Amino acid sequence: MSVRELSPPIPKAGVMGWPIGHSLSPRLHGFWLQKLGLAGSYEALPVRPEDLAVSLRGLQDRGFCGVNLTVPHKVAACAIVDELDPTARRIGAVNLVTVEKQGRLFGRNTDAYGFTQNLLAGGFKAERGAAFVLGAGGACRAVIVALVDMGFGEIRIANRTLERAEKLAREFAAPSCKISVAAWDEAPQALPNIDLLVNTTSLGMKGQPALEFALDALPTTAFVTDIVYAPLETDLLRRAKLRGNRAIDGLGMLLHQARPAFKAFFGRDPQVTEELRRYVLEDKSC
């Protein structure tokens, strides 16, 4: 038997989405592979929604150890994988699929982890407090799960479509965490006693309308974070900083959610550093 036959296969991973050209993940994983001197590859995989099941089922034959999933595949993948981890089940979305023994597909969600790690890295101390969440869409679900698991005692959700916020409040209320809703127009008045304000809407993103949300009632001790990272400093974060609030941008959530994925694919726990942030930001689309 030759040495070549004995060596383990080079781990191959990627990210599936449609469209996928905008994804920063190949750049991010490529940076870590190079930094850690690991053999491995990570590629952008354009997959149409109707081809998701076949593409996931074909991963093993194509030599992949796993993939990340992005828009629009995260929810659909829940019904395709063979096993879902409890966090992915609660969030109702999968952003990491690994190929296990006998080709079984294991679905996980690392977005809540990424959100929490980004806050902690930005100096936020997780204590039983109150959070205010703007939005009630898909991205919001991972944020709510993260906040409940961080030990927040109270979460208030404001969304343009009130029913979506009410549905989330019913679904995620826990004995340790009271979840209430606020009408979108009255939300700015519902900010006193808040420790953390989170924007999970698409407002403020490049090409989207601005998030016109008055911060006057927000305590200056509160942290403000935005899951939007293009632009890196959203208008919300800029206004928060100007009045003395600590602001944490959304890029860190993307970088931190990728760490468990990298570990699953390539076996090493990578670091989120300033050098990585700068490298990822050099991508002109961000």
Ligand code: ATR
């Ligand atoms: P995602 O899965 O990325 O969260 P989504 O499910 O479409 O995307 O949710 C986008 C969020 O941004 C929702 O909370 C949405 O409010 P609605 O539930 O009322 O649609 C919010 N959003 C988008 N455009 C908005 C706007 N112009 N004003 C207020 N909220 C807006």
